[in-house]
Amino acid sequence: MPLNLLDRVRVQQGDITRLAVDAIVNAANTSLLGGGGVDGAIHRAAGPELLAECRTLGGCPTGEARITRGYRLPARFVIHTVGPVYSGRLEDAVKLASCYRNSLQLAVDHGLRSIAFPAISCGVYGYPIEEAVPIAVDTTAAFLARHERITEVIFVVFSDDHLAAYQGYLRSRQNAV
Ligand code: ADP
Numbered sequence: 231m232p233l234n235l236l237d238r239v240r241v242q243q244g245d246i247t248r249l250a251v252d253a254i255v256n257a258a259n260t261s262l263l264g265g266g267g268v269d270g271a272i273h274r275a276a277g278p279e280l281l282a283e284c285r286t287l288g289g290c291p292t293g294e295a296r297i298t299r300g301y302r303l304p305a306r307f308v309i310h311t312v313g314p315v316y317s318g319r320l321e322d323a324v325k326l327a328s329c330y331r332n333s334l335q336l337a338v339d340h341g342l343r344s345i346a347f348p349a350i351s352c353g354v355y356g357y358p359i360e361e362a363v364p365i366a367v368d369t370t371a372a373f374l375a376r377h378e379r380i381t382e383v384i385f386v387v388f389s390d391d392h393l394a395a396y397q398g399y400l401r402s403r404q405n406a407v
Pocket of ligand 1: 247
């Protein structure tokens with residue numbers, strides 16, 4: 231992976247709802263009508279207007295993504311994507327990679343340059359962080375290689391072990407250059 235790709239990617243510990251980026255990504259469910267975890271936090275911080283816009287979208291299949299405005303969030307937009315519920319099957323990885331790719335594509339389609347991702351599927355949906363991180367990073371790096379307009383991708387994590395998983399993988403990729 232060329233160094234300039236990793237220069238545009240970083241990991242940060244904290245609350246994704248606080249980030250003033252062009253778009254934050256929501257790990258939503260197929261209804262897009264809100265839930266727990268990061269989804270609940272985003273809806274609480276964005277205010278009821280977000281749910282009102284989500285109601286107009288008619289849901290979202292697993293692996294796909296939809297965009298709304300950010301309302302009371304510091305982020306201008308929210309990209310809602312639906313990660314797979316972890317089952318241990320190969321299709322989980324295919325669906326999770328689609329979440330990252332489709333979210334990044336929506337950002338490009340809307341002329342956005344900075345985007346922050348939570349660890350999609352790694353909460354209630356049970357995806358092991360060590361399996362999810364290479365999918366998140368490699369899918370993002372492959373996308374960035376083809377799209378120069380995205381200048382900043384932030385992987386936002388809550389816990390110390392998730393932070394260590396991203397840092398360890400990013401370091402290993404850097405050393406492989
Ligand atoms: P999923 O249903 O896709 O597993 P969850 O919301 O349960 O989604 O969890 C996804 C990840 O987001 C988990 O690692 C969780 O710790 C993390 N998370 C929850 N709230 C926030 C937040 N406000 N900012 C960043 N990450 C968060």
